[in-house]
Amino acid sequence: MFRRISAAAMGGLLLVASLTACGGDSGAGGGSDDKIVMGFAQVGAESGWRTANTKSIQEAAKAAGIELKFSDAQQKQENQIKAIRSYITQRVDVIAFSPVVESGWDTVLKEAKDAGIPVILTDRAVDSPDTSLYKTFIGSDFIIEGERAGEWLKKEYEGKPETVNIVELQGTTGAAPANDRKEGFAKVIGTEPKFKVIASQTGDFTRAKGKEVMDAFLKAQPKIDVLYAHNDDMGLGAIEAIEAAGKKPGVDIKIVTVDAVKDGMQALADGKINYIVECSPLLGPQLMDLAKKVVAGETVEQRVLTEETTFTQEQAKAALPNRQY
Template sequence: MLSRRNFLTSAAFAGATVAVGTLDGCSKKSTAAAAGSSGGTSAKTITLGFSQVGSESGWRAANTQSIKDSATAAAITLKFSDAEQKQENQIQAIRDYISQKVDVISFSPVVTTGWDTVLKEAKAAKIPVVLTDRSVDSDPSLFVTLVGSDFEAEGERAAHLLEKVLALPGAPKTVNIAVLEGTTGSAPAIDRAKGFKKIADASHPEWKIVASQTGDFTRDGGKQVMAAFLTAHPEINVLFAHNDDMGLGAITSIEAAGKKPGTDILIVSIDGTHDGFVAMTQGKINAIAECNPLLGPQLMDTIKTVLGGGSVPAWIKTKEGDFMAADAAAALPNRKY
């Protein structure tokens, strides 16, 4: 069983990613390319079955729109379903796509475990699976590739951003951190926590995590959990939020408690949404490690390559940046999500 964190070490899998040439589904370009060897084949539109994890945040909304827009631009027929953050809904959607004999299946998994059975069903039906955004703890031969971010690196980047924030004038010397975790069992929650802790443990014995709990990646979850944190731990002076929406929800509770976000409680989050950047321009969030949701173009290109019999890397990573509050005003006009 390999997780997102270590599945790239499987050399056998890397070699196996090209074994998709026998599938029927292909784009017009790939069909034309194959026509010479097949004696002429009529063009066939690719049908993609995509199961989205949910609509829990601004990041997710942008991710969904990117996939829909990119499918249209690529002339790929998209069958789309929203799992509403329930694994059983995603598994059913994948099974529906298998029965409909789509050309390729893609999904952003709710959690990392529990996928082996349905992925084996897709493999038996000779339908390739391309993961997006999040990976799974499954046999890597059951999916072709992952198109998405390095969540552990994002956690490390968030910790390094906190280092910069704490180096600014007026920053506290005693660091009492609250952590708003993502959905329990999800790849970003697991890996962002691991990456942040890695840097904290290695370099910052003075950092103390006094409270850590899931806010389910939602603004309301961040608001409610932060309110409880402040009641139980009034000494909190730093917040690490696994995404902007939870951080934005926490700001409401911080202000309701009579404290000033970004000053009394320093805030570092992950995502880089438009609303997150607005909060940075207001001085309410101190730094953000970007997680790019605009995966649609990369996903469609990957699908066409796979169905055309081409080779793709085991992990296709997205390009992302880091932003301090001082960068926010200049960067805000260019935010696309």
Template structure:
């Protein structure tokens, strides 16, 4: 009888342990996205598009960094349309991602959808491009470049390298996507830098939408309307590369007959600079992925982050481009 009672006691104890384990397992299956838990964090990212070599490198950096950081990335390509980005952000909200990040197509028109994300308790990070919302609580931080500074650096180089010019210096400007932060800010910085020199005059300025095709098309128009062009300022390398084709087709030598200043410093642009077809590039690094993943983890955990985080960048002349090209990552 003592043996039977002992056996029954052991069986009862084992059943109790199994029941407790089952209850614990059920409880662990629903952590509700607790930032302190071990669940994989989900990041919804809406990209502007694939309009340039810079944007392609930016997308690659984000995807690779997410995989390395163990973050589940839900990626959307807006194809340079604001309505597509707004739709993507609303989809991210419905999917209850942990963090939303996006590079805005244009600066204006985001308040409504960003408030929806805020009301859903999902923090938002702006990357590469800013928005003009007066309500700074709609997003946690901005990660990217100082576009005004980039335009200013381009203008300062031109002022220094045309100081000996006695007559007018006619400039044409290939702007980025109309209404976008880089287009607005680079234009502003460049204009501020050349304002003190009355010889430097912008005779035409038009959007090439940050694309090579757009740069070529608009440059063709510039050349027909303004036969005496001395300088081209392109808001990115790709538009400058497209303009090269138009300049060459018009029988003029890029880099000599027309000085070419661009922004970005992607590999194709750097090669054009090394070859003497471009004259100066202000860098804008697309490799934001690692910094973005670090920020996403911090805001998901409820940590305080700076309102603005700028990337470290430089400028390039022909010789500097030659030296940098062998190790260029994009």
């Protein structure tokens, strides 16, 4: 639903709009008669992936001529809910957000629906059984990502009879990528008894927490063969802990991660990570295209997948020079 503002009022709002787009939550909407206004509630800035995701969304909005009202939830669901309610009050044309966790969104999404404002989920899903509360979900299949990590591990240890002790750095508790990457990985390695997850704990998708938890794993577990980290940043933090313990990452402890951000790819090229499953953060252009369609009342697919791959050490070396994030 487009908001209508008189020409006279518009003149006084132009400067404010130019300052608030792609910045903070401005508190009052602005935009010309034919400009789409999007309210976007981001998870936070917890990782290199998230930073690249935010940049992609901001740049794509500018290129598409969409006014973006952006808020950073600092990884707190209550902050996202507050931002979404603010966007409803401001009568934006479309709301998009990447949910901090899967559960607890029905009430605020119903408020948006009742206000006639379409909602697009990006990167992460919600577990609501009422799929009419949002128009579409664009992002990766996190279960497949976990399966790809598990498949690499099975191939790496194919024909080797000894027990493989695995520690797992999970993402934020309750988040869709954490739940699904764990599920997909467990599904694949669970077919062979020799693979044993001896410790699994959240690292909140951050480098600092990944280092802290890995340090605890190393002190508590006498033999660790493999680290599976739900994102590169936690894996990079774990590498610091492994090196501080006098071990060689990628050799003494094999490491598989998810994301393929530049720092992770460099660690893979250097042999400190053994395998990375890609999860692209560059969702901005697809998101803006979907926003235009849903605001125009067009029918869109309820699930839009991003195209992604996997990387070995040699593939990382080849991809690094042109890596965008």
